[in-house]
Amino acid sequence: MMTSICPDKAKEPDATEHRVLLTIAAALLLIFRRPESILNPQFWAEDATVFFAGAHQYGLASVWQTHAGYFVLLPRIIAFLALKVPLLHVPFFYNVAAASLILVVFYLILTSRLPRSLRIGFSFSILLVPQNCEVFSNITNVQWVVSVLLLLLVFQERPTNTAQLVRDICIVFLAGLTGPILALVFPFVVARAFFPTVSRRMLFVAFAAVGVSLLQIAIVVSSERVGINVYSSFLETLPRVLMDFTPSLLMGVLIPRFIPMISMGVGLLVIIAVILTILKAKDRVLMPVVVCFLISISLWIVSVTVSQPGFAKFGAFAEGGRYYYLPYVLIAWGLIYISVYAPGSGKFLGRYLLIAIVVSSASKFAWFWPYDYSWAKQVAEYRQGKRDTFIFPPGWVLSVRTMGPLP
Secondary structure (H helix, E strand, O other): OOOOOOOOOOOOOOOHHHHHHHHHHHHHHHHHHOOHHHHOOOOOOHHHHHHHHHHHHHHHHHHHOEEOOEEEHHHHHHHHHHHHOOHHHHHHHHHHHHHHHHHHHHHHHHOOOOOHHHHHHHHHHHHHOOOOOOOOOOOOOHHHHHOHHHHHHHHOOOOOOHHHHHHHHHHHHHHHOEOOOHHHHHHHHHHHHHOOOOOHHHHHHHHHHHHHHHHHHHHHHHOOOOEEOHHHHHHHHHHHHHHHHHHHHHHOOHHHHHOHHHHHHHHHHHHHHHHHHHHHOOOOOOHHHHHHHHHHHHHHHHHHHEEEOOEOOOOOOOOOOHHHHHHHHHHHHHHHHHHHHOOOOHHHHHHHHHHHHHHHHHOOOOOOOOOOOOHHHHHHHHHOOOOOEEEOOOOOEEEOOOOOOOO
């Protein structure tokens, strides 16, 4: 009897040396995608105005402060730990901490209870999907990568011992309290506890997921900043999403921009081909692909329908930014399933589309800072009494007049 959502069960774990080498490769890839985070570290937006300022003003209490209507636990912890770091080195500390979290996510997927044939592909997909790199190596947007672990709970083998149960519950609390994503995917986590049979240990994970989700939902609902404007937001963004989403994932930045109608047509043909591949499969072997796409669609619907006064909380954007990151990862996961388990020519379709995703990613790969400013220069001017505000990037300003002396 099938006991997993995956077509086969994980066998012996990979050798530790193999995992370490893959993680080192992931670290190099991460640096290549955001080299300026190490070579010229700067704050990024809320890194300073929310997390740095909050930690200095409220200390340990800042860890449980909400932002944008929900808890962001891990970035708050990083900011608190950086309180004793000299001001000049705080952005570097933030960037390294964020990159370390991303590598932890990579390693946890690599050592997960997924089938061995999926682990490497699933791990590298979090670094290789087309993305403007905004989610990489800053604590403001690391929540999107950390949330991948919540999706992992749906697809890996359910826990069979206490150590695995503790690991999963830790993921629920740490990742679930770092952003709002668990509030959107917890129904899938609950369903996993009952499919294909009831798992007593997975029920504990499901209970934890429901509890954390209700907490985040309560905070979101009670937030004065939350507003829902479904029709105008959805209707305004739907045409753009149809033009950008699949073409941007598979054909990069330039092709959809210059031949949009052809690009959208190719995207629709790809969707039809994938659906036919799923329908041809027998014995529910590609059911995980359906689950990947269902979660991706649910996240996409939220991304184009939920807004708050003044700006969209999850709203649409151009050329694959942070709000498409998780849907893109899920689509990549679904295609990995197809490339491994689909019957006949379906495998070749999955592999071709995965190659297209990697090539597309190259069109938006390394993101260098387009701003001519230096954090070291600003800190030096602050020490000389010439400045009491910091700019990063243009439009984001941190005033330290009321924060007292900085280290």
